[in-house]
Amino acid sequence: MLDIETRLATLKRPALLAQAARFGADDYRRDIHLARLLETETLPKPAAALMALFSREAELDALRKENTGHYRPARHVEVLIAIMGEAQLFRATTHPA
Numbered sequence: 001m002l003d004i005e006t007r008l009a010t011l012k013r014p015a016l017l018a019q020a021a022r023f024g025a026d027d028y029r030r031d032i033h034l035a036r037l038l039e040t041e042t043l044p045k046p047a048a049a050l051m052a053l054f055s056r057e058a059e060l061d062a063l064r065k066e067n068t069g070h071y072r073p074a075r076h077v078e079v080l081i082a083i084m085g086e087a088q089l090f091r092a093t094t095h096p097a
Helices: 004-010 015-025 030-038 046-066 073-094
Strands: none
Touching (some): 004 046, 004 073, 030 046, 046 073
């Protein structure tokens, strides 16, 4: 299994998805967005949150590639935004300045 830093470094998505996520990353609020995306009231630590988000994102990316009517780009962008936000928090807590 890949470590979190490797998964973050190798996560490649279409430019439009990545750009939309970057625009939304400044508005990411962990207490609201993460709780909704993971469907939980208690928020996990950043590493655990990232692992759950990677799993959700992989499912969404598979739907995108299947080109079926079940794919929702807005949901995919929301998950990518959360990954960016959690990655920032993960790095801040594991690599303090």
